[in-house]
Amino acid sequence: MVKVASTFGRSGTHDYILIRASAIIMALYAIFLMSFFVTAEPLTYAAWTNLFASLGMKIFTMLALTSVLIHGWIGIWQVLTDYVKHSGLRAFIQFVVCVALMAYWLAGLLVVWPVEGV
Amino acid sequence: MKTLKISVYRYNPDVDNAPYMKDYTLEVEEGRDMMVLDVLLKLKEQDPTLAFRRSCREGVCGSDGLNMNGKNGLACITPLSALNGGSKKVVIRPLPGLPVIRDLIVDMSQFYKQYEKIKPYLINDDKTPPARERLQSPEERAKLDGLYECILCACCSTSCPSFWWNPDKFVGPAGLLHAYRFLIDSRDTATEQRLDDLDDAFSVFRCHGIMNCVNVCPKGLNPTKAIGHIKSMLLNRAI
Numbered sequence: 001m002v003k004v005a006s007t008f009g010r011s012g013t014h015d016y017i018l019i020r021a022s023a024i025i026m027a028l029y030a031i032f033l034m035s036f037f038v039t040a041e042p043l044t045y046a047a048w049t050n051l052f053a054s055l056g057m058k059i060f061t062m063l064a065l066t067s068v069l070i071h072g073w074i075g076i077w078q079v080l081t082d083y084v085k086h087s088g089l090r091a092f093i094q095f096v097v098c099v100a101l102m103a104y105w106l107a108g109l110l111v112v113w114p115v116e117g118v
Numbered sequence: 119m120k121t122l123k124i125s126v127y128r129y130n131p132d133v134d135n136a137p138y139m140k141d142y143t144l145e146v147e148e149g150r151d152m153m154v155l156d157v158l159l160k161l162k163e164q165d166p167t168l169a170f171r172r173s174c175r176e177g178v179c180g181s182d183g184l185n186m187n188g189k190n191g192l193a194c195i196t197p198l199s200a201l202n203g204g205s206k207k208v209v210i211r212p213l214p215g216l217p218v219i220r221d222l223i224v225d226m227s228q229f230y231k232q233y234e235k236i237k238p239y240l241i242n243d244d245k246t247p248p249a250r251e252r253l254q255s256p257e258e259r260a261k262l263d264g265l266y267e268c269i270l271c272a273c274c275s276t277s278c279p280s281f282w283w284n285p286d287k288f289v290g291p292a293g294l295l296h297a298y299r300f301l302i303d304s305r306d307t308a309t310e311q312r313l314d315d316l317d318d319a320f321s322v323f324r325c326h327g328i329m330n331c332v333n334v335c336p337k338g339l340n341p342t343k344a345i346g347h348i349k350s351m352l353l354n355r356a357i
Contacts, residue, residue: 012319013356016349078319082283 007077008070019074022067029064046118053117065108069101119145122198124157126168127211129218137218139209146198154186154201154210155193158222170222177336180271184222185211190273190334213276215285228285229272229292235315236289236297241308258304265299265344267337268292274331274341280324287320291331291341294322298344301351313352322348 009015084090129137172182177195187201216224275290331341
């Protein structure tokens with residue numbers, strides 16, 4: 001019916017699945033970090049660095065950042081197609097947001113990957 | 119007798135530069151309730167230029183869908199007592215989100231276009247149709263309950279922000295209720311084709327389940343539930 005099938009996924013259904021799957025990963029990451037803050041006593045630089053030195057945490061962090069990228073990409077597109085009717089302006093905002101999301105992802109990778117334990 | 123204050127949205131594009139709200143007063147009998155349509159008919163006696171649609175005056179035809187005190191509904195089956203207990207001012211506006219033709223009359227073309235898109239008729243590609251009729255079991259027939267009763271009054275779709283923002287792309291609650299009515303009809307064989315037509319980011323997935331449609335449906339139907347079923351059918355197919 002609508003020829004604009006989707007934004008990130010292959011179809012509307014695929015977008016729907018991606019936005020929910022990425023939300024689950026972000027929620028799990030947020031809950032994990034919150035529980036770390038609450039349970040790590042004392043919360044020292046060493047504890048924080050050692051957490052991110054493990055391969056599992058690096059992968060979890062990158063998964064969370066990838067989820068932010070996908071979730072933000074689709075979500076912003078949905079909001080913009082609702083509220084911004086000028087297609088040029090919409091494309092510009094979408095471009096800026098997507099570039100920012102990709103920059104976050106890359107910056108996250110460069111920050112998290114080299115972390116070594118103390 | 120008590121005096122009822124009514125504010126009505128007025129716009130005649132031939133005469134007015136912009137829409138405005140016009141205040142009316144009406145003497146009504148104390149302790150007696152009346153429907154909003156009766157109020158409008160009395161106002162039309164006062165002011166014959168007031169324009170609105172109505173036909174069956176009993177909630178069957180769906181012609182007099184209006185926004186009354188901020189909530190969509192059929193004027194003919196909405197009693198004054200249901201609007202702030204009938205004591206405060208009554209504000210009557212046309213259904214939101216559709217172009218106004220005049221006063222309380224809106225242009226429903228966009229709404230009907232979306233209805234047309236979902237192919238609201240039985241599609242059956244059986245090479246040998248039965249001699250008399252396509253039979254259904256009572257269970258198969260029961261699946262259509264809560265779906266076929268829709269009278270296309272547009273109260274639901276015009277209360278839906280997703281329909282306001284994308285009336286050309288989002289099918290809207292009324293259309294989707296009908297879409298599901300044909301998707302689960304045991305006599306319909308075009309299920310896959312119907313789902314293909316709905317599998318984009320707008321037609322179904324612009325519904326975020328805020329349930330305004332359920333809140334206003336004068337027939338007590340549940341379009342959000344039907345949309346949920348359509349989403350499940352699409353997901354089952356995709357995974």
